[in-house]
Amino acid sequence: MVNYLIAMLVTVGIYAVLALGLNVTWGMAGIANLGLAGFMAVGAYTTALVTKTFGFSIAAGMCLAVFASAALGILVSVGTLRLRGDYLAIVTLGFAEIVRLIASNETWLTNGTDGIAGISGPWRGQLSPVQFNWVYLGVTAALLAVSLLVCQLLARAPYGRVLRAIRDDETLVSVAGKSTFRFKLQAMAIGAGIMGLGGAMYAHYISYISPDVFRSLISLYIFLALTVGGTGNNYGALFGSLVLIALLEGSRFVFATVPAINAVQLAAAREMLIGLGLLLVLRFAPEGLIPERPKIFTRAATDITPRN
Amino acid sequence: MLVSSSSRLISRRHLLGASVLGGLSVAILPRMAFAEGNGPIPIGTLTPLTGAGANYGGRMRDAVAGVVAAVNEQGGIIGRQIKLISEDDQTNPEAGVRAARKLIDVDRVAAIMGVWASAVTTAVAPLCWESGTALFCTSGADSITRLPHKGFIFRTEPGSELQAEQVTVFMLGEGARRLAYMGPQTPFTEPSIQRMTKVATAAGAEVASIIYESEKASYRSEVDKILASKPEFIFFGGYAPDTVVLVKDLYKAGYEGRVVGPSYVIDAEFLKTVPNEATEGAYVYYTATSNETGAVDRIKSILKIDQPDAYTCQTYDHANLALLAMAAAKEASGTAIRDNLRKISQGDGEKVGFASDGARLLEEGKKINYEGASGPCDFNEIGDVTSTVTSFNVVKGGELLPYK
Structure with missing residues (x-):
């Protein structure tokens, strides 16, 4: 049981890192980026390939994953960032599918739909499964803390204000007089880099990746987590991930106590529950559970007298 | 003002977080009691109930539930009742791993059964062999049993490469010289095409192939491309949802050659969906199904259907194999299943097709040999079933008739 809870906390941590990356692009800069699964895949595949094929250390693999995803973020943005709103969303969604199709079909590089098994984890093999889980929880917490710090510094700096202004x-x-294109490009690079880190964390934890992991389901989940938590708020990204996993996993236990429904109905009910949850949050707390700006602050803002 | 607002924020966050975790743990705690001791033996299914595999997963799960109910009615195994816990892998490795974690760490199941997609099986496999849980899968990738799984994986889907070879021999035997393969990208697509080409080339025949994307609404361009090679016989390598579209598009394109596909694709359901004109004369190959021990009849009565598909038959066998191995070991654990499975699945013991019958014979000290709905269920040293393609049917007027 403890092992299961640790594993779920690690999952929350990985989801939270992904949500933080999404928050930089979508939450702060307002770029409708549905390509999350693609950037995550690039991060995961990069670290898997360099650690397995070239014997790089896990830390080096993760760093390379961040750089590769960030670089791809720039590459994708150059051609597409002049698109707005829905159009960009469609293009980035297409990008994620392209990444998945390349991973499926370029067998020489990615081993195709067989995927890459046996990706190393920190001290995996020397530790018992339970110990490894604990170690990885620590690794996840540390990486999440670093990501959160970076995002918080970014959000509080004048730079973050410019991003929010672009969004609004x-x-x-x-x-x-600001070059909005340059700012958006940078936001995409930072966001994609963080998503790549999330992918790398996933790869070293699960030890197996395949193109099927990076279907749009994961993008959807992370969008959901961020929306529920509070778009634009880094703590919202964290909290939303916790709520999402609590819903996804908690529903297994809650529905199991209802005798009248069978496994097939239960599976469908779980999916409906997620949709219902999103609807309810959007109806009653449209800014998410932890809004970007607390209401009290907005009220206070009107009282501010200009300083001399 | 700012300070007070942020401290209020934190306290609310803590409250929310605590209530979520609290709710979760309250829901979890009462179930812990089932896990160990002399209570029911927990076993789990991890079939695809949503996503691409949802077409098969529900029936697969119900077949296991039927076996468990029937065995419990007859007193269970080694004096204990069986408790089935079913989870949905969402046909997605990420979701599958979370579900497997729950089955292994919370429910402490002895075996996870009915894992369908190769990617899900490969993703959950390390969890199983690290925790000593037996893993029964119906996945097609031959790479699965080559993982360092310490004997915990049992794969009831016959080797894909061998199937491709046998079907190719069949097509050549029917006099075809220009063959074609059409299938989505899966772990067994490339190896199947390679084996097919090798066999065909040796016999002086040609092979054209096309690998398509599995979730398309039309395959017209793929069909046009493959027809350019003027094939006489097309081998379908996909699953029901994509093959339905493909067969219709081939018919519309005026293809007059022959086609062959696996029984898990072209089944009664498939023939109901596709108009008879389009399926007339299609060949269907089967991997060892036998009703020698009445296993198929039992599935029919459990699920109240006429023709159970290959995956349903395999999962029915998963449940019986796991329960019999535990009965032979007189112990309920994944390791017991691993160490005793071959003692009940093969050899010269009395043939049985249902766990309770076998358990009774075991108690009398007799040797048994489980012969299931999906075939003899004999396993080699790496956990692959040794069955191969055994028979071919042909479709006439929307009905499946024996051919070879």
């Missing part, structure tokens, strides 16, 4: 009114920001 891009034209206004360009009138103010």
Whole structure:
């Protein structure tokens, strides 16, 4: 039981890192980026290939994963960032599918749909499964803390203000003399890098990756986590991931106590529950459970008298 | 003002977090009691109930549930009742791993059965061999049993490469010289095409192949491309949802050659979906199904269906094999299943097709040999079933008739 809870906390941590990356692009800069699964895949495959084929250390693999995803983030952005809203969303969704199809079909590089098994984990093999779980929880917590720190510094810096301004009114920001394209490009790179880290964390934990992992389901889950937690708020990304896993996993136990429904109905009910949860949050707390700005703060803002 | 607002924020966050975790643990705690001791023996299914495999997963799970109910009615195994816990792998390795964690760490199941997608099986396999849980799968990838699984994996789907070879021999035997393979990208696609090409080339025949994307609404361009090679016989390597579309598109394109596909694709359900004109004369190959021990009849009565598909038959066998291995070991654990499975699945013992019958014979000190719904269920040293393609049917007027 303890082992299961640790494993789920690790999953929460990985989801939270992914949600933080999404928060930089979507939450802060307002870029509708549905390509999360693609960037995650690039991160996971990069570290898996360099640690398995070239014998790199896990830390080096993870660093390379961040750089590879960030670089791809820039590459994708150059051609697409001038698109707005829905159009960009479609293009990034397509990008994620392209990554998955390349992973499926370029067998010489990615081993195709067989996937890559036996990816190393920190001290895996020398530790018992339970010990490894604990160690990885520590690794996850540390990496999550670093990601959170970076995102918080970014959000509080003038830089973060520019990103939020772009999100709220891009034209206004360009009138103010900022190159919105450059800022958005950088936000994509940072966000994609963090998503790549999330992918690398997943690969070293589960030890197996295949193209099927990176279907749009995971993008959807992370979007859900961020929306429920509070788009634009880094703590919202964290909390949303916790709520999502609690819903996904908790529903197994709750539904199991209902005798009238069978396993097939239960599986469908779980999916409905997730959708229902999202609807309820959007209806009653449209800014998420931890809104970007607390209500009390907005009220206070109107009282501020200009400083001399 | 700012400070007070942020401290309120944190306290609310803590409250919410605590309530979520609290709710979860309250839901979990009462179930812990089942896990060990002399209570029911927990076993689990991890079939695809949603996602691409949902077409098969529900029946697979129900077949296991039927076996468990029947065995419990007859007093269980080694004096203990069986408790079945079913989880959904969502046909997704990430979701599958979370579900497997729950089965292994919370429910402490002795065996996980009915894992379908190769990617899910490969993803959950390390969890199983590290925790000593037996893993029964119906996956097609020959790479699965080559993992360092310490004997915990049992695969009831016959080797894909061998199936491809036998079907190729069949097509050549029917006089075809220009063959084609059409299938989605799966772990067994490339090896199957390679084996097919090797066999065909040796006989002086040609092979054209196309690997398509599995979730398309139309395969017209793929069909046009394959028809350009003027094939006389096409081998379907996909699953029911994509093959339904493919067969219709081939018919519309005016293809007049022959086709062959596996029984888990072209079954009664498939023939109901596709118009008879499009399926007329299609060949269907079977991997060792036998009703020698009445196993198939039992599935029919459990599920109330006429023709159980290959995966349902295999999962029925998973449940019986796992229970019999534990009965032979007089111990309920994954290691007991691993160490005793071959003692009840093969050899010259009395043939049985249902766990309770076998358990009774074991108690009398007799040797048994389980012969299931999906075939003889004999396993080699790496956990692969040794069955191969045994027979071919042909479709006439929407009905399956024996051919070879």
